[in-house]
Amino acid sequence: MKTAITKGRIFNSETGWTECENILIENDRIFAIDGCLETFSADEVIVADNQWIIPGLIDLNVSLREPGFPEKGSIASETKAAVAGGVTTLCCPPDTLPVNDSKAVSNLIEEQASRYGHCRVLPLGAVTKGLKGESLSEYSALKKAGCIALSSAFNPFKNLSVAKRCFEYAKTHGLSVFVNPLEPSLHKGVVHAGQISTTIGLQGIPSVAETIAVAQLIQLAHTTGAHLHLSQISAAESVNLVADAKTRDIPVTADVSIHNLLYTDRDTLNFNSLFHCQPPLRAESDRQALISGVTNGTIDAITSAHQPHEAAAKLMPFAETEPGISGVELILTLAVQLHDQDDLPLDTFIRAMTDGAARVLRRPSPSLVPGETADLCIYDPSHRWLCTPETLVSTGSNTPLLNQELSGRVRSTLVAGRTVYRLVE
Amino acid sequence: MHDNQAVEALLHSMAQELETYLSRQSITHCEFVGIRTGGVWIAKAIQALIGNTQALGELDISFYRDDFTRIGLNPTVSPSSLPFETEGKHLVLFDDVLMSGRTIRAAMNELFDYGRPASITLAVLIDLNRPELPIRPNIVGANLSLRPDERVKLIGPKDLSLEIEHLRSSGDER
Amino acid sequence: MQDSIGPSIQLTETGKLKHFLTVSGLNKDLLTEILDTADSFIEVGERNIKKVPLLRGKTVVNLFFEASTRTRSTFELAAKRLSADVLNINISTSATSKGESLSDMLRNLEAMASDMFIVRHSQSGAAHFIAESVTPGVAIVNAGDGWHAHPTQAMLDMLTIRQHKKHFEGLKVAIIGDILHSRVARSQIRALNTLGVEEVRVIAPNTLLPEFVETLGVTVYNNLEEGLRDIDVIIMLRLQRERMQGALLPSEQEYYQLYGLTRERLKIAKPDAIVMHPGPINRGVEIESEVADGNQSVILNQVTNGIAVRMAVLSMAMSGQTETQNARKNERLDRDKA
Numbered sequence: 001m002k003t004a005i006t007k008g009r010i011f012n013s014e015t016g017w018t019e020c021e022n023i024l025i026e027n028d029r030i031f032a033i034d035g036c037l038e039t040f041s042a043d044e045v046i047v048a049d050n051q052w053i054i055p056g057l058i059d060l061n062v063s064l065r066e067p068g069f070p071e072k073g074s075i076a077s078e079t080k081a082a083v084a085g086g087v088t089t090l091c092c093p094p095d096t097l098p099v100n101d102s103k104a105v106s107n108l109i110e111e112q113a114s115r116y117g118h119c120r121v122l123p124l125g126a127v128t129k130g131l132k133g134e135s136l137s138e139y140s141a142l143k144k145a146g147c148i149a150l151s152s153a154f155n156p157f158k159n160l161s162v163a164k165r166c167f168e169y170a171k172t173h174g175l176s177v178f179v180n181p182l183e184p185s186l187h188k189g190v191v192h193a194g195q196i197s198t199t200i201g202l203q204g205i206p207s208v209a210e211t212i213a214v215a216q217l218i219q220l221a222h223t224t225g226a227h228l229h230l231s232q233i234s235a236a237e238s239v240n241l242v243a244d245a246k247t248r249d250i251p252v253t254a255d256v257s258i259h260n261l262l263y264t265d266r267d268t269l270n271f272n273s274l275f276h277c278q279p280p281l282r283a284e285s286d287r288q289a290l291i292s293g294v295t296n297g298t299i300d301a302i303t304s305a306h307q308p309h310e311a312a313a314k315l316m317p318f319a320e321t322e323p324g325i326s327g328v329e330l331i332l333t334l335a336v337q338l339h340d341q342d343d344l345p346l347d348t349f350i351r352a353m354t355d356g357a358a359r360v361l362r363r364p365s366p367s368l369v370p371g372e373t374a375d376l377c378i379y380d381p382s383h384r385w386l387c388t389p390e391t392l393v394s395t396g397s398n399t400p401l402l403n404q405e406l407s408g409r410v411r412s413t414l415v416a417g418r419t420v421y422r423l424v425e
Numbered sequence: 426m427h428d429n430q431a432v433e434a435l436l437h438s439m440a441q442e443l444e445t446y447l448s449r450q451s452i453t454h455c456e457f458v459g460i461r462t463g464g465v466w467i468a469k470a471i472q473a474l475i476g477n478t479q480a481l482g483e484l485d486i487s488f489y490r491d492d493f494t495r496i497g498l499n500p501t502v503s504p505s506s507l508p509f510e511t512e513g514k515h516l517v518l519f520d521d522v523l524m525s526g527r528t529i530r531a532a533m534n535e536l537f538d539y540g541r542p543a544s545i546t547l548a549v550l551i552d553l554n555r556p557e558l559p560i561r562p563n564i565v566g567a568n569l570s571l572r573p574d575e576r577v578k579l580i581g582p583k584d585l586s587l588e589i590e591h592l593r594s595s596g597d598e599r
Numbered sequence: 600m601q602d603s604i605g606p607s608i609q610l611t612e613t614g615k616l617k618h619f620l621t622v623s624g625l626n627k628d629l630l631t632e633i634l635d636t637a638d639s640f641i642e643v644g645e646r647n648i649k650k651v652p653l654l655r656g657k658t659v660v661n662l663f664f665e666a667s668t669r670t671r672s673t674f675e676l677a678a679k680r681l682s683a684d685v686l687n688i689n690i691s692t693s694a695t696s697k698g699e700s701l702s703d704m705l706r707n708l709e710a711m712a713s714d715m716f717i718v719r720h721s722q723s724g725a726a727h728f729i730a731e732s733v734t735p736g737v738a739i740v741n742a743g744d745g746w747h748a749h750p751t752q753a754m755l756d757m758l759t760i761r762q763h764k765k766h767f768e769g770l771k772v773a774i775i776g777d778i779l780h781s782r783v784a785r786s787q788i789r790a791l792n793t794l795g796v797e798e799v800r801v802i803a804p805n806t807l808l809p810e811f812v813e814t815l816g817v818t819v820y821n822n823l824e825e826g827l828r829d830i831d832v833i834i835m836l837r838l839q840r841e842r843m844q845g846a847l848l849p850s851e852q853e854y855y856q857l858y859g860l861t862r863e864r865l866k867i868a869k870p871d872a873i874v875m876h877p878g879p880i881n882r883g884v885e886i887e888s889e890v891a892d893g894n895q896s897v898i899l900n901q902v903t904n905g906i907a908v909r910m911a912v913l914s915m916a917m918s919g920q921t922e923t924q925n926a927r928k929n930e931r932l933d934r935d936k937a
Contacts, residue, residue, distance in 0.1 A: 193810060198811045198814060199814070199815065200723060200724070201744075201748070202724070271724030271727045273728075312700055317722035317725035318723065319722050319723065485639065493918070496922075500615075500632050503639060504642035506642070538646055
């Protein structure tokens with residue numbers, strides 16, 4: 001299969017943005033950039049018309065909701081949402097039903113993904129059985145079944161002794177451990193503990209509930225030598241702890257949810273449950289620290305932390321709603337917003353979701369050069385559209401951008417040279 | 426058009442008419458009640474003219490209006506005050522301008538929530554003769570005919586005078 | 600600090616009240632209007648026939664997810680004195696989380712042509728949520744949501760203060776007790792600051808104060824004697840027994856020793872200081888009996904004022920909804936004509 005994409009602005013981490021005449025793709029590889037279009041005889045020509053051609057994004061945390069939560073989403077629907085957002089590789093957390101702590105569930109996910117999925121799905125295996133935080137799951141089996149790493153999702157270890165054993169066993173199998181850092185005895189509440197929570201009378205989760213866990217986990221990584229990846233840090237002090245650990249060459253990486261880069265606890269003042277997230281949206285000073293952390297490389301990757309929900313999950317008083325934002329298909333739109341606000345340059349964002357994420361997964365960096373895999377998306381920054389449950393691809397419409405007119409949308413996405421998504425207007 | 430002197434003259438004639446009327450009805454003792462704000466000014470003026478020093482009742486009819494569902498609550502409502510028992514008493518009710526009669530209906534409803542009066546005598550400075558309800562005054566200062574787009578207003582509390590205003594669009598009924 | 604963002608859901612386009620969810624976002628003029636309107640309703644309560652026809656034909660539903668006889672009956676009385684028809688619905692919170700969703704319940708109640716819901720709920724933000732979900736034209740009044748707000752209580756407290764002190768400027772007010780869990784305290788603090796008192800003090804042990812409490816606009820005292828110096832108004836909050844179980848306080852006796860308002864301590868405040876309490880009172884825990892019944896106590900005034908303030912808020916909210924609905928109707932008529 002031969003595909004040609006003409007007249008776009010192509011992005012590569014090393015070279016930045018360049019205008020190109022064409023990208024020629026043969027089967028699953030990039031054949032040439034600015035090659036000879038006439039002699040190529042493409043089967044399909046996509047006119048990019050000065051739109052952006054970006055390497056397929058790698059999203060480290062996308063909840064596909066299958067198996068177990070059909071009202072919230074499925075592998076088919078949420079991978080489609082992912083490619084609609086320009087994501088060509090994603091990691092799905094193990095907090096499915098049943099929990100992905102066995103070969104059986106991993107195989108199920110892989111099969112569903114290969115049959116009905118639209119992008120590359122890399123499952124994260126449960127670091128403890130049933131995610132109960134008590135005993136090890138079968139890391140070797142999980143790895144053989146295709147799990148790229150282990151994860152605790154939001155389920156804490158029962159005690160540090162269990163955690164240490166998990167890290168040691170993971171190191172033996174060469175698996176990274178993804179942890180959402182939280183200390184359960186301090187982690188009680190639904191919003192960030194601060195000025196806002198005091199005013200509106202919602203129970204707040206203090207930053208220390210996260211930072212204490214970050215400190216402990218870093219020590220475990222340091223002692224055992226296992227690779228610790230901190231999923232979705234939210235507090236300024238967490239950034240400091242990670243920076244410190246990196247200077248001492250402790251094997252730690254970290255990612256941040258794009259929503260913690262855009263929003264703060266002020267957005268919950270009117271009890272809008274669309275801003276109910278875990279980890280919570282913290283104060284402006286935390287947001288600024290997270291942005292600096294991405295800019296200076298302390299934070300390696302950005303993720304959508306995609307969590308689609310059925311409408312009823314958000315239609316309740318704030319503290320009774322389920323946390324999570326549906327955001328994978330809007331991630332580039334949000335990135336452009338960050339850029340336009342002068343918070344985070346678009347280039348930095350793209351690097352965080354390509355090089356940075358690849359580094360966390362210990363895989364080669366994607367790049368759009370001849371010989372490399374053709375995973376890419378074409379983004380039209382000027383396309384205006386109204387975000388509604390009907391126009392969204394994901395099953396979940398729980399996004400703060402709902403009912404807003406947005407500028408910018410992915411027009412096509414290719415995985416291994418095949419067009420897996422095309423915007424239908 | 427109707428300056429202070431003209432209004433004074435009307436008040437004099439009303440005071441006389443009132444005394445005559447009350448004696449004809451054999452009412453020896455009565456209480457005075459004015460509807461805010463113009464009716465209170467009229468009542469005070471007439472009390473002074475007939476040498477009556479009793480406490481004056483003041484009625485705010487905001488809670489009894491029949492147009493609450495159309496125009497809502499008046500933000501400047503203040504408490505009514507009736508410093509006397511109304512049960513079994515003869516009342517004289519004062520208002521400045523009588524038009525549709527709805528204000529008087531509201532005032533009477535409110536008065537009845539205080540108690541059952543023996544009688545209510547209605548005294549108004551101006552009758553525009555545009556009744557929408559079967560309510561007629563007992564004492565009138567003057568009858569006035571206005572065009573449909575005109576309204577008359579009492580200016581006070583000192584040197585009471587009348588002013589005619591022109592409405593712009595579809596009128597607001599008072 | 601600015602307490603709310605965006606256009607207030609409580610106000611019509613002309614700035615009139617159409618829901619009453621929180622004191623936050625309302626300016627001094629509007630709060631004063633509530634107090635003035637309440638004054639008129641006090642007068643109604645002194646007549647033979649204590650009714651006015653303002654809400655005649657309207658259906659008011661008391662939707663209480665938290666049990667409360669006292670607040671519910673004052674709202675019921677207020678609605679009835681406005682000539683409304685009143686429906687009382689008590690629901691335990693577990694019924695909604697397991698069974699019918701809150702949204703579904705609202706739809707069913709609306710189908711019965713309710714004009715207003717008075718809502719008390721254990722979750723902060725519940726009244727906001729209901730106001731966002733309800734059909735346009737239906738007014739929502741917050742009778743207390745979680746730790747967030749209890750605006751009618753705050754307003755009746757303000758009315759009581761105004762009756763005894765005439766002006767808010769120059770007043771020093773102390774709120775004593777469990778501020779952390781108190782929606783009443785949060786609403787009172789907002790109202791006092793908006794109405795322009797000179798100082799609001801909170802007096803409590805640190806375990807009963809929310810972190811960042813100063814950002815609410817108060818000065819913090821842990822010592823009762825120091826906090827009471829020069830005070831014009833003392834507001835006592837009720838101490839709930841559960842706080843002892845939650846390891847926030849050692850015992851009732853220790854609390855009373857340190858923070859109980861006794862006759863002796865009352866003398867530290869100004870000689871004409873008034874003592875208030877939203878009720879119900881825990882005699883011997885937060886307040887000495889003689890003080891609660893003494894001549895500086897205005898606790899019984901608060902009860903009378905409660906009905907008047909609620910009558911004011913109910914009629915203002917209904918009036919605001921009417922104004923919005925009429926404006927919409929006129930817009931539609933204009934559009935059809937064009």
